[in-house]
Amino acid sequence: MNIPFVPSTRRRPLTHKTVTLAHGGGGSAMRDLIDDVFLAAFSGDGRAAPEDQARFDLAALMAHGDRLAFTTDGFVVDPLFFPGGDIGKLAVCGTVNDLAVGGAKPVALSCAVIIEEGLPVETLRQVAASMAQTARAAGVAIATGDTKVVARGACDKLFITTTGIGVVRKGLDVGISKARPGDVVLVNGLLGDHGAAILNARGDLALETAIESDCAPLNGLIDTLIEAAPGLRMMRDATRGGVAAVVNELAEASAVGVRLRELSLPMRAEVMGFCEILGLDPLYLANEGKILAVVPPEEADTALVALRAHPLGREAAIIGEVTGERPGRVVMQTRFGGERIVDMLVGDQLPRIC
């Protein structure tokens, strides 16, 4: 019997409405998912080289600086979509910002997703599109990735891990242990928006507010800051644990005291109201588009002006200074001249905010 040869069309658009365990099985269903959802979003044509790794030309990297920066972060935020962002945007911004605060130019990210079976494919497409859009805005490539599907209940909807590499510019050496007494502490804008937005988006509280997450890639803003304040001592993005966690780490690592002024903390009235109602302290609320920077006193003004000139730094403010008193301690001057110590939180009352 003569069996006719039928040309195989291995690459097909994904027609399933939901992700099943078959999409993680390593076969053609998985490749369809990767090609049609992720590669289509990340590389535009869904036809990236089917290799197991991304490859970089070292000489091209070294044009940006002389050290490689390397970081990773997992994202489990609940809900997946929230005012001002979604898990995809967060996953790109988080890793881009972790590279940028080290003085690195972010170059490329990897993206590993763990999907709970039953997740609508449309949800995955939206997340992938958001990742692609954010990566474009930040000027980084999503160069490699991995997909796993787990049984219902083995994870919650969708978890994403991004890993990033970047190149640290020559001559720049910022670090958490480099603050000195007299230095000035700045933030690039309103604090607490992300934590408040996520808590509110969960809908448990039945509060009506228009608070949006501040989730944003900060590498552009940080370029501006480095330019304006070449003596920059350190930068950190004030994510989980908020500004309070970062200043405490800074005080401990640099063996200095930090004095904050409550009246100088930039905060949205809605966030303050939200915290009032719930008894939260906005200093501990997470941010996803805010850095805390320490600069020498003589560069404080130019740093502030530069931050404020950037769209993501319009509400930038000097919030305190580094002191030689009580090393390792953060003290806040309350609005009527009292003082209190700002410590780190032990646990988080708000799990899964990023």
Next chain:
Amino acid sequence: MRYVDEFRDPALAATLVKEIGAISARLERGRDRPFAIMEVCGGHTHAIFRYGLEGLLPDLVEFVHGPGCPVCVLPMGRVDDCVAIAEREEVIFATFGDAMRVPGSRKSLLQAKADGADVRMVYSPLDALTLAKRNPERQVVFFGLGFETTMPSTALTVLRAAREGVQNFSLFCNHITIIPTLRALLEQPDLGIDGFIGPGHVSMVIGTAPYRFIAEEFAKPLVVAGFEPIDLLQSLLMVLRQIETGTARIENQYARVVPEHGNPQALKAVEEVYEPRETFEWRGLGSIAGSGVRLKAPYGAFDAEKRFSVPDVKVADPSSCRCGEVLTGAAKPWACPEFGKGCTPETPLGALMVSSEGSCAAYYQYGGMRGEAA
């Protein structure tokens, strides 16, 4: 922020601090120890630390942080009972978040959750009732905790459960009342407390009349206070004025919220649902007659203690802990040998280190400036 900023006005605070200083200076002669003013409520303790009020006071005036944090006075044995209920296969155990980390003798609810118990954090007892309706095949138990402030909301939840016939909902009732405990405190022979800042939220429910015995029988002034820094400073000044003039009255600084006779509707719900227990154990203070409530017989079907057998074993606090003395103002937190060593917010031995309203946690976290210097 309207209605908030007015109560945090630095200029007004400065005026009040100045007046407090002036009274203190006038009272100084012949006084060998500071005037000890107890703020009964944990919410006040938190505000005092958050706004750094202690540092503004003259040496002759100090706050003593009282027993008004319901999480802090919950005895270890009751936490064990919670864990025992929560670990039952059929149970969803619903609780406010701040009770999750309170140590039991075996584990906290947080640890029980990690070990597989279905413990859910809710923001209101009504959320627990909703959980029960959504999970008809499970038993949903709400961890009722707190003073008269939270009692009406759990009472109304039980009433609604009864009205709607929600049979898989029950209440593990650990509600306590402040008045018998204040009496027990005042009856201590060597009590060194000169006056009281009365609890604002409790008083919003019960009114100011129940405190009269404090002035009439024990000749101590009490001022019911709000929770903003200006409220607290003004209330402190009102107490000191009474001390200066040798009077003892019940005053209401928080009249914008607290009516003299409380909230009749809330009191009606509480009256309908709860009755006093003969006695209830307080951590650090021991058993106090009439200080706890339980569900009345008609609502017995919603009583988790009847629905599930609980171990109900009394567990002594670690002997090195001085929680009781700290709670009654006899010792400052840093006088306890475990403070900041064996007992920290990461690994609390006593509940005063758990809640942000507990004085040990407050001193540890916000750093009592005086304590650290001492």
